[in-house]
Every structure is written in C-alpha cells, then in structure tokens.
Amino acid sequence: MTGAMRYVDEYRDGELARHLSGKIAKEVHAGRQYRFMEFCGGHTHAIFRYGIADLLPPEVKLIHGPGCPVCVLPVGRIDSAIELAKNPRVILATYADMMRVPGSHFASLIGARAEGADVRMVYSAADALNIARENPDREVVFFAIGFETTTPPTALAIRQAKRDRLSNFSVFCNHVLTPPALRGILDVPDVLLDGVIGPSHVSAVIGTGPYEFVAREYGKPVVIAGFEPLDVMQAVLMLVRQVNSANATIENEYSRAVGVEGNRKAQALMEEVFELRESFEWRGLGWMPYSARKIKPEHAEFDAEARFGVSHHTVPDHKACECGDILRGVKSPKDCKVFGKACTPDNPIGSCMVSSEGACAAYFSYGRYKAA
DSSP states (O other): OOSOOTTTGGGSOHHHHHHHHHHHHHHSOTTOOEEEEEEEHHHHHHHHHTTGGGGSOTTEEEEEEEEOHHHHSOHHHHHHHHHHHHSTTEEEEEOGGGGGOOOGGGOOHHHHHHTTOEEEEOSSHHHHHHHHHHOTTSEEEEEEEESTTTHHHHHHHHHHHHHHTOTTEEEEEEEBOHHHHHHHHHTOTTOOOSEEEEOSHHHHHHOSGGGHHHHHHHOOOEEEOOSSHHHHHHHHHHHHHHHHTTOOOEEESOTTTOOSSOOHHHHHHHHHHEEEOSEEEETTTEEEETOBEEEOGGGGGGBHHHHTTOOOOOOOOOTTOOHHHHHHTSSOGGGOTTBTTTBBTTBOSSGGGTSTTOHHHHIIIIIHHHHO
16 A cells, blocks of 8 residues: 555655644643643553653653553452353453453453353454354343443444344443533542543544533543544643643544534434443442443343342452553552563563553553663
C-alpha cells in the first residue's frame, strides 16, 4: 500500500508532534501544575508507545484512569466466572484478556481450562452464539465485559438468540458505564485533577452529552480525544487552554468519529436489552450506584446469573497488588513493590498487568526502564 492511510499516518507525524509540543510548552504557566487524567487505557498505551510524556513540559502530569474494562472487574466476579466454567455442562466463552486475570488464590480461567473446564476464547459475542449453535447439547455462557463500546454487540447477540430460540445460550453480564466511573474518580479526595482526556470509542457510542456533569458539577474540563499520538497531544493543548482561561466545558477533539448525540441506534439497542443495576462493585472504586447494566426481565432466559444462580461475593484484592490505587489515579505502577518483579505479564498478580489496556502492562511494555 502506498500513500498515507487516512486518519492514521497524519496523526503520527513527528514534525507536527514537535510543533504541538512547542505550543503546549509556550502556553503552560511556570510554577503551575496541570494534572490531566486519561480515562481510557487505550490512551495510556498510546502515551507510552509514542513517548508522548517526553514531549510534554514538566508542568503537565498525566494520570492514569480506570478505563480498562478488564482491570475494573473485581475478584468476586472473576471467581463467579471460574465457577461457571467448572460446571461440566457449560462452555464458557470469553475475550482473551479475561483468560489470565487472577481470581482468589491466583486461580484463573486459563487455569480452570488446564484442569478440564471448557473455556474458549472468542473475538465477539457473535462467536459465542455460533458455539451455542454448534453445541446444542451444552450450555454456552458468554462472559460479557466492557464499557459502552462492547455493550451493543452483546445486546445484539441476546436479541438474535431470542429470535433463533437458542435455549442453550446465556450471558454473564459485566458491562459497566463510563460516566459513573468518572464521578467515582472525581469524588476520590486523594485525586486532584485539572481536567480529563475523555475516551474515544465509548464517546462514539454515547456522544459528548453524558460528560457535561463533569464541567457543571465539578468545574473540570473534558476533551474527548482519539487514540493516535497527535490526538492526545492536541487534547492536552485544549485542556491547558481551558485551565488557563478558568474555563470548564466539554470539547471534542475527535470530531471525525464522535458526535454530540453519539450512535442512537446502538443506544436504543442497549436500552432494549439492558437496564441499570442499582449497585455494582468496581475494583479500586468499590460499590457504585447505577454504574453497570443487567439484562432486563423480559430477556431473563438469557441471563446466566439467573439461570445458574450466580451470587456475588466481595473478595479483597491480593495484598501485594496496588491495582486498585492505580485505577483510582492515587498511585502509579512504579509505586507498586511487585511491579516488574513478582508481577509481570507472564506471571500477573493483578489485572492491570494482564489487560492490553492496563496501566501496568503499558509501563512494562514501554516505560518500565525509565520508570525504574
């Protein structure tokens, strides 16, 4: 392929990056700290992969947020998935990242599979549907996780299962919501933020409106940004300008993909199949009201929690793991005593080292030597 790839190459231009770096350096006020949280783990990996932090002046500090769906799932929910997988009637289908996340006593789905459980890696909810069609004599449970980006495909799979009368398909639903997580972070007294780099793919679904409370109630600006390096740097510049002008609004750097209203069809599909849970436990943030989705009663036959009597129990994180504090933005991976030592991608102690969007995985892959 020749020529620039639209919306990719032009957002990785080194000369433009240096130009943006100079503009940011000129606009920051000496002696003032600018603390911006990149909510999404995709941004964290972009920051380390492309060395964005090295291009920012020392006054600008980037803080990692809880926008990693694998990372925020608490130990108790992992344990429940492992118990489902151990049921000899069940085929548990899940995304690759979930296979190695430690539950209690370092148990995991990949460990359960090694002991004989039928755990299968899938790329989508549609893959799990196909497994159910191919195995009519088995119960197929899709371990569904993710923010608003992956929720519509799960809803679509449930709707399709109902139309096809797939009685052997169900969903262990762990879909969570971005705005309540932001509220939870802003309510943490130890986290002092001046602004937020908002998620891109989530915002393409929900639009920019759900973030307005951050500016209105907390007086903090939010800039929605794409995942490319120049997207992130432009978002930082926009946040610096808002802070300097004592302004707090919602701006959209990622206008090529995100609109004010988002994807209305995807939103309608979510509302058709799911409703809000009164409360849901997050790793690092604890129990938060109306922060996750569950399957509506009219689709209860596809709810694995109801079908198999799954009961949630709170389990503390491993004592050596600082993942909870990292997800809250209170600590950095380099503050964890086991980071890069006892805890590595090959031998993870916490979920932040497992996920492709985890902050510890980003530090280990791109920044561990500098951090050390």
